[in-house]
Amino acid sequence: MVPPGTIVPKSPGVAVLASFFLPGLGSMISGNGGIGALILVLYMASWVLTLVLVGFLGVFGFWVWGMVQGYSDAVAWNRRHGLIS
Structure with missing residues (x-):
């Protein structure tokens, strides 16, 4: 279990795999639901x-755009929160 207040990085690999399917x-x-919904629609x-x-x-x-955008969004989220991915 992750302690409250702990920032957990997003995995670019999981984002690509999720968008593959x-x-x-x-x-x-x-964390970029608007773009994700647009790609899906x-x-x-x-x-x-x-x-x-x-x-x-x-x-x-x-x-392809979904996979690339998912990777980019995960990396961007990690950077915004000071994490290295």
């Missing part, structure tokens, strides 16, 4: 657009 989740667990919209073959680029792009 659900785009945007890594950003959400790294755009990813799901791209799946709908695959019905007309337009969405395949979006599906891949938002999936």
Whole structure:
């Protein structure tokens, strides 16, 4: 158990892994819920657009963006709190 008031670092690796399975989740667990939700909504919209073959680029792009953003958010959160990741 972590004592109250202790700052626990966010893991960039866990953020990337979470976004691998659900785009945007890594950003959400790294404290950037707005961007994470945006990535998830755009990813799901791209799946709908695959019905007309337009969405395949979006599906891949938002999936990759989710992983990169999750990593960046975790590292940024750690830096803001004086932690090294």
